[in-house]
Amino acid sequence: MPKSILAVNAGSSSVKITFYTFDNPPRTIVDAAISGITAPPSTLKYQAGGRKHKEELKEKLSTAQDAFKYLLQRCFSDPELSEVASADDVEYICHRVVHGGDYRDAVEINDETLGHLKGLEDLAPLHNFSALEIVRLCRSELPKVRSITFFDSSFHQTIPEAVRTYPINQEIAKANGLRKYGFHGISYSFILRSVAQFLNKPVEKTNLIVMHIGSGASICAIKDGKSVDTSMGLTPLAGLPGATRSGSIDPSLVFHYTNEAGKLSPASTSEMHISTAEDILNKQSGWKALTGTTDFAQIAVPNPPSEAHKLAFDIFVDRIQGYIGSYYVKLNGELDGVVFAGGIGEKSALLRRTLVDKCQCLGLAIDDVANDKGPGDEETVKDISKGSGKGPRVLICQTNEQVCGLKYWVLLTVTFALTSRGGVGFGYRLFLYTWIY
Numbered sequence: 001m002p003k004s005i006l007a008v009n010a011g012s013s014s015v016k017i018t019f020y021t022f023d024n025p026p027r028t029i030v031d032a033a034i035s036g037i038t039a040p041p042s043t044l045k046y047q048a049g050g051r052k053h054k055e056e057l058k059e060k061l062s063t064a065q066d067a068f069k070y071l072l073q074r075c076f077s078d079p080e081l082s083e084v085a086s087a088d089d090v091e092y093i094c095h096r097v098v099h100g101g102d103y104r105d106a107v108e109i110n111d112e113t114l115g116h117l118k119g120l121e122d123l124a125p126l127h128n129f130s131a132l133e134i135v136r137l138c139r140s141e142l143p144k145v146r147s148i149t150f151f152d153s154s155f156h157q158t159i160p161e162a163v164r165t166y167p168i169n170q171e172i173a174k175a176n177g178l179r180k181y182g183f184h185g186i187s188y189s190f191i192l193r194s195v196a197q198f199l200n201k202p203v204e205k206t207n208l209i210v211m212h213i214g215s216g217a218s219i220c221a222i223k224d225g226k227s228v229d230t231s232m233g234l235t236p237l238a239g240l241p242g243a244t245r246s247g248s249i250d251p252s253l254v255f256h257y258t259n260e261a262g263k264l265s266p267a268s269t270s271e272m273h274i275s276t277a278e279d280i281l282n283k284q285s286g287w288k289a290l291t292g293t294t295d296f297a298q299i300a301v302p303n304p305p306s307e308a309h310k311l312a313f314d315i316f317v318d319r320i321q322g323y324i325g326s327y328y329v330k331l332n333g334e335l336d337g338v339v340f341a342g343g344i345g346e347k348s349a350l351l352r353r354t355l356v357d358k359c360q361c362l363g364l365a366i367d368d369v370a371n372d373k374g375p376g377d378e379e380t381v382k383d384i385s386k387g388s389g390k391g392p393r394v395l396i397c398q399t400n401e402q403v404c405g406l407k408y409w410v411l412l413t414v415t416f417a418l419t420s421r422g423g424v425g426f427g428y429r430l431f432l433y434t435w436i437y
C-alpha cells in the first residue's frame, strides 16, 4: 500500500506544504507553511492532528528552496509524526507550478518535461524558477519519489480567443507563445467547486467573480463553471498590483523609467534571463515601492501610518473595482457571487467592506458582523452578504491550492493510468477517483 502524497505550493512570498494519506478521501497528515519570505522574519505555521503551532523563525530563509528544505526537515523530524518520518514514506510529490505554457493538464516530471518547463522560467520570474528549484531538489535528494507538476495556467484554457489574444503581429505572437495565460487557476478551481457546493448549484451552471488576492493578486470571471477572463496575462505581472509587482501599467513607461531598464538585470543568471525593467516591475514595485512594506496587513488598517499607506490601499481598491465592473458586464449581470480569497481576501475585513461598498450599484451588500468575524478555521466558504436571497452573494473562500492539485492528480492518474512502476495499482486509483465525484 502506498504511503503519502506531498503537495507543495511555492508562492511569491510563501511556501506551503501538506502531506496526505492515500485514503478515501485523503486525510491531511500535516500542514506546514512559511510565509513572509520577502518580509523577514518569516513565520512558520504548523498543524498536525490536533496540534497547532505558529512561530517567528530566527533562521534566515530567503529562497523558496530554503523554506521548502526547512519545512520538510521539520516534518520528518517531528517525533509525533510517525507516518512521515523520512523520504521513504513519500510516494508522490505534487508541485504547484505557476506557468505551464500550453500544457492543459498536470505532467509527471522527467528530463523532457523538466526541459520544457525550464523554457518557461522567464515568463513567471517570481515563481517558476523557485518552484522548479524545489522540483530539482526533490529529484536529487528524494530520487525515488515521483514528481507531478500542476499548473496555475491550465484552468484558463477556456478563455475565448478575442480575450486571450494581444493585438500584435500574430506570426510573432504564435511563434513565441505571446498570449494571455492567466494564473492562480489551481486556486480558482478549488474555489469554484467549493462555492458551487456551498450554493447548491452544479459547477457548470455557476457564475462567479473570484478574487485571489495575496502577495500576487488576480481576479477571474467564471461563466458556467469556466474561466472567461482573468486579470493576469502572459506573465503574472499583468492586472492588479501586488506586494512587489506593479500590475498593469502603460508599457511605454518602461522606456521612460531609466536608460538601464532595457538591459539584462544583475539578477539574471544562466537559469533565468530577465531585463532590468522586468526586475523593477516584478520585484521593486507594488506596495513595497509605495510604502516600504510587502505586508498588506500594515496597509489595510483604519488609520494608516502614512499617506503612502493610504494611497497603496486606494490604488488596490480602485484596480479591483474596475475589474469587478468589467467582469459584471462580461457576465451579463448574471452573477451568483463575488468571492474573496487569498491571504488578503480571506483576512482583510476592511478591504472587503470598502470594495463591496464601492460596488453597491451591482446589488452587492455586506453584513458587517459576519465580515468582521471572518471564517472559522474549518469553514471553507462563508457567506458575508447582507440580507438573504436577492442579489449576488458576497463570500469568503479559504482557498487550498494543495488539495486541489491532489484532486487533479488523482484524475490524471486514473485517466491515463500512469505505469505501475512502483506506483499505486489501478484499482486503488479507481478507488480514489470515486472520492472526487
Ligand SMILES: Nc1ncnc2c1ncn2[C@@H]1O[C@H](COP(=O)(O)OP(=O)(O)O)[C@@H](O)[C@H]1O
Pocket (backbone or CB within 6 Å): 011, 012, 013, 014, 035, 213, 214, 215, 216, 243, 294, 295, 296, 297, 298, 300, 342, 343, 344, 347, 348
Ligand atoms: N490580516 C491581514 N490583513 C491584510 N493582509 C493580510 C493579513 N494577513 C495576511 N495578509 C497578507 O496576505 C499576503 C499573503 O497572501 P498569500 O496568498 O498567503 O501569499 P502568496 O501570495 O505568497 O501565496 C501578504 O501580503 C500578507 O500581508
Ligand SMILES: CC(=O)OP(=O)(O)O
Pocket (backbone or CB within 6 Å): 010, 011, 012, 013, 098, 127, 152, 183, 184, 214, 215, 216, 217, 236
Ligand atoms: C501567480 C501568483 O502570483 O501566485 P502567488 O500569489 O502565489 O504569488
Ligand SMILES: [Mg+2]
Pocket (backbone or CB within 6 Å): 011, 012, 214
Ligand atoms: Mg499564493
